[in-house]
Each structure stands twice: as C-alpha cells, then as structure tokens.
Amino acid sequence: xxxSDRTLIIIGGKEDRSNNKVILGEVARxxxxxxxxxxxVAMANGTDQLFEQYDKAFRSLGVKHLYHLExxxxxxxxxxxxxxxxxxxxxxxxxxGDQIKIxxxxxxxxxxxxxxxxxxxxxxxAGTSAGAAVMSETMLVVGGDEQSHVIGGAVRMAPGLGLxxxxxxxxxxxxxxxxxxxxxxxxxxxxxxGIGIDEQTAIVVERGNGFYVxxxxxxxxxxxxxxxxxxxxxxxxxxxxxxxxxxxxxxxxGDRFDLINRVPRQMxxxxxxxxPEKEEEHSAQPA
Amino acid sequence: xxxSDRTLIIIGGKEDRSNNKVILGEVARxxxxxxxxxxxVAMANGTDQLFEQYDKAFRSLGVKHLYHLExxxxxxxxxxxxxxxxxxxxxxxxxxGDQIKIxxxxxxxxxxxxxxxxxxxxxxxAGTSAGAAVMSETMLVVGGDEQSHVIGGAVRMAPGLGLxxxxxxxxxxxxxxxxxxxxxxxxxxxxxxGIGIDEQTAIVVERGNGFYVxxxxxxxxxxxxxxxxxxxxxxxxxxxxxxxxxxxxxxxxGDRFDLINRVPRQMxxxxxxxxPEKEEEHSAQPA
Numbered sequence: 001x002x003x004s005d006r007t008l009i010i011i012g013g014k015e016d017r018s019n020n021k022v023i024l025g026e027v028a029r030x031x032x033x034x035x036x037x038x039x040x041v042a043m044a045n046g047t048d049q050l051f052e053q054y055d056k057a058f059r060s061l062g063v064k065h066l067y068h069l070e071x072x073x074x075x076x077x078x079x080x081x082x083x084x085x086x087x088x089x090x091x092x093x094x095x096x097g098d099q100i101k102i103x104x105x106x107x108x109x110x111x112x113x114x115x116x117x118x119x120x121x122x123x124x125x126a127g128t129s130a131g132a133a134v135m136s137e138t139m140l141v142v143g144g145d146e147q148s149h150v151i152g153g154a155v156r157m158a159p160g161l162g163l164x165x166x167x168x169x170x171x172x173x174x175x176x177x178x179x180x181x182x183x184x185x186x187x188x189x190x191x192x193x194g195i196g197i198d199e200q201t202a203i204v205v206e207r208g209n210g211f212y213v214x215x216x217x218x219x220x221x222x223x224x225x226x227x228x229x230x231x232x233x234x235x236x237x238x239x240x241x242x243x244x245x246x247x248x249x250x251x252x253x254g255d256r257f258d259l260i261n262r263v264p265r266q267m268x269x270x271x272x273x274x275x276p277e278k279e280e281e282h283s284a285q286p287a
Numbered sequence: 288x289x290x291s292d293r294t295l296i297i298i299g300g301k302e303d304r305s306n307n308k309v310i311l312g313e314v315a316r317x318x319x320x321x322x323x324x325x326x327x328v329a330m331a332n333g334t335d336q337l338f339e340q341y342d343k344a345f346r347s348l349g350v351k352h353l354y355h356l357e358x359x360x361x362x363x364x365x366x367x368x369x370x371x372x373x374x375x376x377x378x379x380x381x382x383x384g385d386q387i388k389i390x391x392x393x394x395x396x397x398x399x400x401x402x403x404x405x406x407x408x409x410x411x412x413a414g415t416s417a418g419a420a421v422m423s424e425t426m427l428v429v430g431g432d433e434q435s436h437v438i439g440g441a442v443r444m445a446p447g448l449g450l451x452x453x454x455x456x457x458x459x460x461x462x463x464x465x466x467x468x469x470x471x472x473x474x475x476x477x478x479x480x481g482i483g484i485d486e487q488t489a490i491v492v493e494r495g496n497g498f499y500v501x502x503x504x505x506x507x508x509x510x511x512x513x514x515x516x517x518x519x520x521x522x523x524x525x526x527x528x529x530x531x532x533x534x535x536x537x538x539x540x541g542d543r544f545d546l547i548n549r550v551p552r553q554m555x556x557x558x559x560x561x562x563p564e565k566e567e568e569h570s571a572q573p574a
Contacts, residue, residue, distance in 0.1 A: 148461045148485050148505035148537070174435045177464035180505070183537060198435050218435035218467070218527050229553065231539075240505050240539035244551045248535045250435070250470060252518075252527035264531045266516065 006119050008163055008205040009126035010135050012171040012197030013096060015215070017057040022276045023202045023215050024054075027093060028061035030124040034090030035065035041105055042097025042130040044072075050095055058093075069111075077109035086114045091124040094131025100141060102134045103160060112161065125163060132171045132197060137162040140170050144181030152237020155181045157188075164205055166259065168192045173220060175199050180241075183222055187232040187243050190224025193262065201252075205259075212256045212267060214275070219255075223247040223262050293406050295450055295492040296413035297422050299458040299484030300383060302502070304344040309563045310489045310502050311341075314380060315348035317411040321377030322352035328392055329384025329417040331359075337382055345380075356398075364396035373401045378411040381418025387428060389421045390447060399448065412450060419458045419484060424449040427457050431468030439524025442468045444475075451492055453546065455479045460507060462486050467528075470509055474519040474530050477511025480549065488539075492546075499543045499554060501562070506542075510534040510549050 007030055015023040027036070038054045040047035051068040058066055069085045069092075071077050086092070092115050094102060106112045119125045125135075133139045143154035157168075168185045170178050173196035186194040197203060198217035205211040213219050223246065230243040249264045251257060254272060257264050267275070294317055302310040314323070325341045327334035338355045345353055356372045356379075358364050373379070379402050381389060393399045406412050412422075420426045430441035444455075457469045460483035473481040484490060485504035492498040500506050510533065517530040536551045538544060541559060544551050554562070 146462055146464060148539075174464060174467050175433055177433060177461060177466075179464075179466045180461050216527065218529075229551075231541075240503065241537055242505075242539045242542050242553075243537045246535040246537070248533040250528055250530045250533070252435075252529045254518075255529050264516075266529075 005122040006207060007124040008135055009124060009202055010132045010169060010197065010205065011126065011128035011202040012132060012173060012199050012217070013129035014172075014199035015128055015202065016200060017053055020277070021057055021061060023200075024057050025061050025276060026202070026204060026214055027091065027124060027126045028058055028063050031063055031091035033064065035067065035088050036063050036091040036093060037067045037069050037086055037089045038093045038095065039069040039071065040095050040097070041069070041071040042095055042099065042102045044097070044101070054093065054095065071105055071111065074105045074109065077106045077111040083110045083114055086111070086118065089118055089123065091126065092118060094127035094134065096129030096131060099130040099133040099139055099160070100158060102130060103139070103158060107159070107161065116163075119163060129171050132169055134160045135163045136160045136167050136169045137165065138168050138185070138192065140168065140181060140185060144178065144184065146177035148180040149184030149187070149241040150237070151232060151234055151239045151241060153184065155184055157185065164208060166192060167195050170194070170196045173198045174218065179220070183243065183246065184241055186222050186224045186246070187227075187230045187241055190227055193259070194220075194222030196220040196222070209260050210256060210258045213251050213253050215253060217252070219251045221249040221251065221257060221264070223249075225262065292409040293494060294411040295422055296411060296489055297419045297456060297484060297492065298413065298415035298489040299419060299460060299486050299504070300416035301459075301486035302415055302489065303487060304340050307564070308344055308348060310487075311344050312348050312563060313489070313491060313501055314378065314411060314413045315345055315350050318350055318378035320351065322354065322375050323350050323378040323380060324354045324356050324373055324376045325380045325382065326356040326358065327382050327384070328356070328358040329382055329386065329389045331384070331388070341380065341382065358392055358398065361392045361396065364393045364398040370397045370401055373398070373405065376405055376410065378413065379405060381414035381421065383416030383418055386417040386420040386426055386447070387445060389417060390426070390445065394446075394448065403450075406450060416458050419456055421447045422450045423447045423454050423456045424452065425455050425472070425479065427455065427468060427472060431465065431471065433464035435467040436471030436474070436528040437524070438519060438521055438526050438528060440471065442471055444472065451495060453479060454482050457481070457483045460485050461505065466507070470530065470533065471528055473509050473511045473533070474514075474517045474528055477514055480546070481507075481509030483507040483509070496547050497543060497545045500538050500540050502540060504539070506538045508536040508538065508544060508551070510536075512549065
C-alpha cells in the first residue's frame with residue numbers, strides 16, 4: 001500500500017453497529033482484504049462483550065481478518081505476543097472508554113510505535129469516542145459539558161497520540177453541549193483548529209491534510225485564526241471566557257474540509273457519489 | 288424620562304433572586320424611584336408564589352412601587368382594570384414560563400400597546416427565560432436542544448413582541464445545548480443576528496442599538512453576514528444543516544456589542560467601573 005493512502009476515521013461516538021453501519025462500513029471498505037485489529041485498551045471491564053459487538057459488525061461488513069488487542073496495563077503494551085497481534089495489520093480500531101487509559105497505557109510503547117508504522121505505511125486508524133479524542137496532539141479529557149468556558153475551568157487537556165497535527169478533537173459534541181469547552185481549547189492556542197464531532201458522525205482524514213464528513217449529524221470546525229481579542233490569559237480564574245471573531249463552519253455529509261488552507265467546500269461529482277446513503281437513525285425530535 | 292434611556296434587560300434564565308442579585312439589581316437601579324410591574328403572563332400556575340419571590344427580591348433592592356400583573360387569557364389583556372396596573376409604570380418585568388403564552392395572550396392587545404409605550408417613553412422592559420425569548424421579532428419556541436440542526440427539524444419559531452430588531456434570542460443557552468438550534472435560525476435568514484444567553488447572564492440593550500453583558504456566564508453572538516454557503520433550502524428535510532463561514536463572538540461581563548455595526552468591544556474606563564461584581568454562584572465544576 002502506498003503511504004499516500006493513510007487514513008484516519010475519527011468518530012464522534014455511538015456509531016451504528018447493527019443497521020446501515022455507514023461509518024463502520026467505511027472502515028471495512030478501507031481495510032478490504034487486509035487485517036483489522038480492534039483494541040479495547042480504553043476500557044477496563046466488559047472488553048470481551050464490546051469486542052464481540054465490533055466483531056459481528058465488521059464480519060457482516062466483509063472483514064475476514066479481525067483480531068482483538070486487549071491491554072490492561074502499560075506493561076502489557078511491551079509484551080512481544082501482544083505486539084505481534086499487530087503484525088501485517090492494515091487497520092486499527094480504537095473503541096470508546098477513557099482516553100487517558102489509551103495514552104497512559106500505550107503512549108511511547110512498542111504497541112504505539114507499531115500502530116504509527118501501520119498508519120505511515122498507508123493503513124487506516126479509526127477511533128470512536130475516547131478513541132477519537134486521542135487522535136490529536138492535545139486532547140480534551142473531562143469537564144466543561146453544558147457550560148461556557150471559565151478561564152480556570154475544569155476542562156482538562158492531556159497529550160494525545162498525535163496522529164493528526166494542528167487540531168483538537170471533541171466528540172459527543174452537540175449531544176453533550178461541548179461547544180464551550182472546545183472554544184476554550186482553541187482560545188488557549190488558536191494554532192489548533194477545534195473539531196467537534198457529533199454522535200453517529202465521523203471525519204475521514206485523508207493523507208493528513210483534509211477530511212470529509214460521514215454519518216447523520218454534524219461536524220463543527222472552530223477556527224481562531226482571525227481572533228482579535230480574548231481574555232484567556234487573565235489572572236481571574238473565575239472569569240468567563242471572552243473571545244471575538246471566531247470563524248465557524250458547520251459541516252455534514254457531503255462536505256469536505258481542507259486542513260491546510262482551513263476552508264470548507266462541497267463534495268461534487270464522483271467524490272460525492274461515492275458517499276453512502278446517510279443513516280436515518282438520527283431523530284429530529286427534541287430530547 | 289427621555290426616550291433615549293429606553294432599555295431592555297434580556298436574561299438567560301435562573302438569575303439570582305436571593306444573594307447578590309446582580310441582574311435584578313440592574314433592573315432595580317434603572318427603575319429607581321419609579322414603578323415596576325412584574326407580569327406572570329407566561330405562567331399558568333403558581334403565579335402568586337413566583338410573584339412573591341420577585342416582590343421580595345426587588346423590594347430588598349429598593350424598589351418601592353411594585354405591582355403584579357397576572358393575565359390568564361387573552362380577554363383579560365383587554366380589561367381596563369388590568370391595563371390600569373401599568374399606569375405610570377417605568378419598568379415591566381416578564382417572568383419565565385411559556386413564550387407562546389406571552390405572545391398569544393398579550394400580542395396586539397391594549398396591554399401590549401401600553402408596554403410598548405412605556406418602552407418608547409424611556410422605560411425599562413426586562414424578561415427572563417420565556418420573557419427573554421419574546422423580545423425579538425422572531426422567537427424560538429421548542430425543540431432542538433442538544434442536537435445539531437436538521438433542515439426539517441423540530442425547532443419551531445413564532446412571531447415575538449419585536450422590542451428589538453434584527454436579532455433572534457435564545458436562552459438557557461449552553462446549559463441546554465442550544466447552539467444547534469440558534470445557528471439553524473440564523474441560517475434561515477442571516478439578516479438576524481443570533482444571540483444565545485446563558486443562565487445567570489443578561490444583555491442590557493441600550494437605545495436598541497447595542498448591549499453590554501451582565502452576570503456570571505457567557506453570551507454568544509452568531510453573525511451570518513459572511514456566510515458563503517448553506518444547504519438550508521434543500522428539499523431533503525432529514526439532511527443535517529451545513530453552513531460555512533459563520534462569525535462568532537463569545538462575550539462575558541465587561542464586553543459590549545454594537546448591534547448596528549455588529550462588532551464587539553471591551554468596556555473601559557467609567558463604563559467598566561460601573562459594572563457590579565460578577566456573581567460567584569457560577570460553578571466551574573463539570574455537571
């Protein structure tokens with residue numbers, strides 16, 4: 001496989017695993033006849049049941065070579081037998097759970113080095129929920145749901161796996177009211193583009209320089225390039241954030257985003273036709 | 288009183304009624320020695336208990352002339368005895384409840400005409416929650432919490448009282464995850480600026496052409512002037528909204544916004560010094 005094929009599929013959580021499976025279908029399509037490893041490193045308990053769900057889903061989508069990589073502590077991430085599960089893999093899927101479990105247990109281990117190689121060799125690395133958050137250099141950890149960002153607020157950030165540069169990713173985005181915390185992350189350093197991904201929705205990052213949207217809900221891009229003022233550096237930690245002139249794009253299936261030039265555009269022609277039917281599970285009823 | 292003093296105080300809900308009372312304090316300060324009428328027209332039940340809370344709060348803030356205007360159906364809004372409660376009033380406060388109750392019961396009645404006169408004569412009209420939503424020409428009614436806007440989604444809009452032009456107001460903003468529905472409203476017609484007000488937070492609109500922020504959380508301004516593309520007019524009602532190049536400002540106490548030129552700026556000098564201490568009830572802990 002060529003290096004230029006490398007792909008990240010970053011999923012906002014709750015992707016469909018039993019009906020249309022639009023998003024998992026894209027993972028399967030890209031893995032093709034290759035080998036897919038599903039890792040439940042983000043989870044402490046119930047890993048077998050969760051793997052079974054994905055096993056069933058991916059097999060129904062035609063994936064033939066499917067393996068489970070379970071890692072319960074950092075020491076396990078160095079065991080040759082565990083690393084060997086990733087031999088010849090062309091795809092890795094991170095389930096949901098706790099993003100700190102992922103980074104603290106595999107960061108800078110032979111397991112991660114191997115995953116990085118799979119990606120650089122043109123593989124597909126996918127992750128949902130916690131598995132989505134770890135894709136960026138800086139990841140959002142806990143706090144800040146359904147509230148506006150306070151300068152000294154409870155949102156914690158931690159170093160992620162760094163598979164995609166220059167972005168901070170948040171998931172379960174509109175469902176958990178996370179606009180405030182993502183804009184707080186962008187205010188801290190506008191070099192990072194904020195990308196908020198709704199449930200049942202994913203971004204497919206191709207060659208690290210752009211993405212398109214897949215799934216039934218929305219992806220929000222928060223661009224701080226033109227910000228003229230923010231009070232984020234103020235000493236009063238109880239002060240609510242102020243930030244002027246943020247550029248924002250709300251994207252849905254059929255939209256692309258150029259990460260280099262930070263511009264959205266519609267998919268047209270053959271690119272758009274290749275998109276699967278949008279899933280219908282998304283309800284328009286109020287919660 | 289001069290016409291140029293006319294003021295709207297538009298509150299995102301859950302304003303403090305028993306401690307610092309920063310926001311109600313501003314209502315009281317502007318009413319001064321005048322007469323304040325609290326109307327519970329938005330509520331069907333429990334109006335007496337609600338009025339008592341405001342009565343206690345406003346009296347503790349020095350308001351001496353305080354009256355309760357209760358309206359249970361549209362016919363009552365035409366009764367001279369009810370209209371007379373507003374005689375000589377210099378301030379009117381709309382409590383929370385149901386915004387459709389307010390507009391359907393007093394829209395185009397002698398009660399509303401009198402309220403409009405009070406405003407135009409330089410009075411202060413304040414409203415919280417449902418009482419905030421009714422201030423604009425178009426108001427958001429129900430639906431769309433914690434989800435991204437779908438073109439044929441469940442958000443309903445209705446004509447408001449129209450005391451402030453060119454804006455759509457939403458309240459309980461970050462707390463109820465209403466970003467999606469407000470951006471949907473702006474997409475429908477970007478001539479309207481979207482203003483999302485958090486709980487315990489208010490905008491003070493002076494002379495109808497600008498506002499400043501008061502209270503402990505944030506106010507979001509969504510400006511669609513520069514939008515280059517949106518799919519809002521598509522026929523597929525299940526499609527999730529796409530919209531490119533929205534300008535967004537997140538404002539907190541100490542910020543002003545010019546509604547004519549659509550630009551934010553910091554309050555400085557005497558204007559900033561007149562601001563009360565920000566309330567401390569706002570918690571930085573995750574929900």
